[in-house]
Amino acid sequence: MAKKTVAKKKNTNKETSDFAKYIRSFWLLFAGAILAFFSMFLLASWGLLGEMPDYTILENPKTFLATEIISSDNKTLGKFYLDDNRTPVDYNELPKNLVEALVATEDIRYYEHSGIDFRGTLRAVVKLGAGGGASTISQQLAKQLFTKQVSSNKFQRLFQKVREWVIAIRLERQYTKEEIIAMYFNIYDFGNNADGIRSASRIYFGKEPIELDLKEAAMLVGMFKNSSLYNPIPSRNPEGTKNRRNVVLNQMEKYEYINQKTEDSLRSTGLDLQFSPESHREGSATYFRAFLDKFMKDWIRENPKPNGEKYNLYNDGLKIYTTIDSRMQMHAEDAVTRHMPRLQAEFFKQNTPDRNKTAPFLELNASEIEDLMNRSMQRSERWRIMKVQGKTNEEIRESFEVPTQMSVFAWVDGKASEIDTIMKPIDSMRYYKSFLQPGMMSMDPLTGHVKAWVGGMNYRHFQYDHVNQGKRQVGSTFKPFVYATAIDQLHLSPCDTIPRQQITIEADKFGNPLPWTAKNSDGKYGGFVTLKYALAHSINTVTARLMDKVGPQPVADMARNLGVESNIPAVPAIALGTPDISVYEMVAAYSTFANKGVYNKPVMVTRIEDKNGTVLYQFVPETRDVLSDEVAYTTVKLMEGVVESGSGARLQRSWDPDSGIYKEIMTGYPYELKNPIAGKTGTTQNQSDGWFMGMVPNLVTGVWVGAEDRAAHFKSITYGQGASMALPIWGLYMKACYADEELNISQEPFERPENLSIEVDCSKVPTGTEEVVDPSDELEGVLDF
Known part of the structure; x- marks a missing residue:
């Protein structure tokens, strides 16, 4: 018995010892x-x-910030970026429902932990991740900022996870909860160049983040799971994105951010995208942004940082405040897209191979067309790239004859579109030479601020800027410079009469080797007309007589003083607009007339700031006195005659063929402008360039329309005149601007100088014989709107 007791005690002691070892x-x-x-x-x-x-990097995490282009009405026109189209926003710029959607979906205990959610981590370990991940918002931010590349090796991933925990805790110490949320929204890549919440809001819904509604916020938060997989654009995964959005709504209902009724009402709704891709070749003011790109690179080259480094246009998050008004820019682009398809359709109709065997060219023979195409090939991007690759000229020429799959520009149902096709590059070049191009700029003459800039039809396919780069013959829009010189030198009045008969300016009179004779386009001569009538109806012989009186050098000097920088030879023929001048220069020059004779250099950028709001550049106005206010006002009154009864009359009136009179109530055109307007049409000799320059007291706008090559043009003046090619764009634009009352575009008369000594009211002055123009001539080439 004693032995059993001893054995039992030994077993108990052994068990106790083993248990203690286990413990x-x-x-x-x-x-x-x-x-x-x-x-x-x-x-x-x-x-x-x-x-x-280290802590310095934590205080200022390195992220690439796009440079933002901001309009005068504080809208984003576009951005400059290479990889990251990111513009950060503050927490107070995020709507409440967006933040709640994030917390409910990604980290419900966000406001309770200090970077690591231990409950969530333990749950993930126990369930081996089946119950969802355990990464907090802070950890996800750490991953986005510092450990983006996920390793496939389990041990390396474990070490990476620990690093994220450490960084998350440091971030929580360094920043407030609100700042971390804002950083997370700003850093995430939502796809389609939508880097950060601001770009995502604009690209997917066309609005600022603060304007996002509940279901939009839920969709964007849903994309945090995988923006490549849950991508809403039709070619990717809209249905999956919708389902993921509904998961976010369910989470918000689960945690009582929204009620069941709200969730149910939104689950079946569509995504309702307003997809507006942001790229350098798409969006608003593309041609202006291309000009601004060069402006900024020049500025960066001349203005280094305080430490001597250069600013990076694409990564430093600069803010460029421009003079462009987003609303006026929209009206300008809309006017172009309303008019150009109709004009182009007529051009195509007149230039079919049956009607014109050398289409789209006129007045060229086969060898001349071949030379033109050869020159165009050698200026092309294809030629440049293949030349860099070491190809011979013959090899490059042969490549232009090989059919290639491509997307070409086309107007489809009045809208700019792309057509996928197979075409020889040489045929695509000829095809593009058939297209008419616009150039348009609008400027406040009182400040020099450029308000709208349209350099062409479609920047993606036509990257040549017809506002600043392009220079074309200006035709009769040059005549006001001649009239202004004559008024300045001779104190002429719009009511003074002058012979309309033909005139020849003799050789050597102004240092010219040959005599020059001006001819009127209508072939009519004889009698006397007032200066106002002569300018309104572009009578060439009257302009030539004024040139004969003042000489070409003073006229050329006048144009230069008004702001024309292009070469203007001092010869009599400039009276009829032979110089090549840009739209940019012409608008600046005409603005001097509207600004009482004071020239303002056009301004596009008012200031530049760094990402912290420090002002780096502030523009300084450049002005000069060119004319007296009396001469400027008199010239303006002359140009009012163009719109009152000349080639611009369609802006205010229409011809009623039944009654044979002008009707004040507009019936033939869509403009219905009743306020005083000064302007001038311009048409070059073979109808290759159409111009209209129009002014009201606080806005001057110039429009040019023509083809890339002067040999492509309308055969007759019916459609090939400035009143048919360019004026409609001006009229549509101004009508839209007047309808937008917030713009405050003037409808008042031009201000009359107090001590005006020149008579400008011709109704009070007896005049010589004047023919009344046949209004039906002015209505030729009308395009239905």
Whole structure:
């Protein structure tokens, strides 16, 4: 019995000893795990598990910020960026429902932890991730900022996870909860160049983040799971994106951010995208942005940072405040897209191979067309690239004859479109030479601020800017410079009469080797007309007589003083607009007349700021006195006659063929402008260039329309005149601007100088014989709107 008792005690002691060993082992393992856990934290914080950001980097995380182009009405026109189209926003610019959607979906205990959600981590470990991940918003931000590349190796991924934990804790110490949320929204890539919440809001919904409604916010938060997979554009995964959005709504209902009724009402709704891709070749003011790109690169070259480094246009987050008004820019682009398809359709109709065997060219023979196409080939991007690749000229020419798959520009149902086709590059070049191009600029003459800039039809396919780069013959729009010189020198009145008969300016009179004779386009001569009538109806012989009186050099000097920088030879023929001048220069020059004779250099950029709001550049106005206010006003009154009864009359009136009179109530055109307007049409000799320059007291706008090559043009003046090619764009634009009352475009008369000594009211002055123009001539070439 005693032996059994002793044996039993030994067994009990052994069991107790074994259990104690297990307990000790457990606690040793537990302590070891804790030690290993904290050791990994310590090692990670020392950077032994991989490079760690120091506190200076944590204070200023390195992110690439796009340069933002801001309009005068504080709208984003576009951005300059290479890889990251990112413009950060503050927390107070995020709507409440967006933040709640994020917290409900990604980190419901966000406001309770300090970077690591231990409950969520334990759940993930126990369930092996089946219950969802455990990354907090802070950890996800750490990953986005500092550990983007996820390793496929489990141990490396574990070390990477520990680094994210350490960085998340540091971020929580460095920033407030609100700042971390804002940083997370700003750093995320939502796809389709939508880097950050601001770009995503604009690209997917066409609005600022603060304007997002509940279902829009839920969709964007849903994309945090995988923006490549849950991408809403039709070619990707709209249905999956919708389902993911509904998961976010369910989470918001689960955590009582919204009620069941709200969730149910939104689940079945569509995504309702307003997809507006942002790229350098798309969006608003593309030609202006291309001009601005060069402006900024020149400025950056001449203005280094305080430390001597150069600013980076694409990464430094600069803000460029421009004079462009987004509303006026929209009206200008809309006017172009309303008029150009109709004009182009007529051009195509007149230039079919059956009607014109050399279409789209006129007055060229086969060898001349071949030379033209050869020159165009050698100026092309294809030629440049293949030349860099070492190809011979013959090899390059042969490549233009090989059919290639391409997308070409076309007007389809009045809208700019692309057509996929197979075409020889040489045929695509000829095809594009058939297209008429516009150039348009609008400017406030009182300040010099450029308000709208349309350099062509479609920047994606036609990147040549017809506002600043392009220079074409200006035709009769040059005549006001001649009249202004005559008024300045001779103190002439619009009511003074002058012979309309033909005139020849003799050789050598102004240093010219040959005599020059001006002819009227209508072939009519004889009698006397007032200066106002002569300018209104572009009578060439009257302009030539004024040139004969003042001489070409003073006229050329006048144009230069008004702001024309292009070469103007001092010869009599400039009276009829032979010089090549840009739309940019012409608008600046005409603005001097509207601004009482004071020239303002056009302004496009008012200031530049760095990402912190420090002003780096502030524009300084450049002005000069060119004319007296009396001469400027008199010239303006002359140009009012163009719209009152001349080639611009269709802006205010229409011809009623039944009654044979002008009707004040507009019936033939869509403009219905009743306010005083000064302007001038211009048409070159073979109808290759159509111009209209129009002014009201606080806005001057110039429009040019023509083809790339002067040999492509309308055969007759019916459609090939400035009143048919360019004026409609001006009229549509101004009508839209007047309908937008917030723009405050003047409808008042031009201000009359107090001490005006020149008579401008011709109704009070007896005049010589004047023919009344046949209004039906002015209505030729009308395009239905």
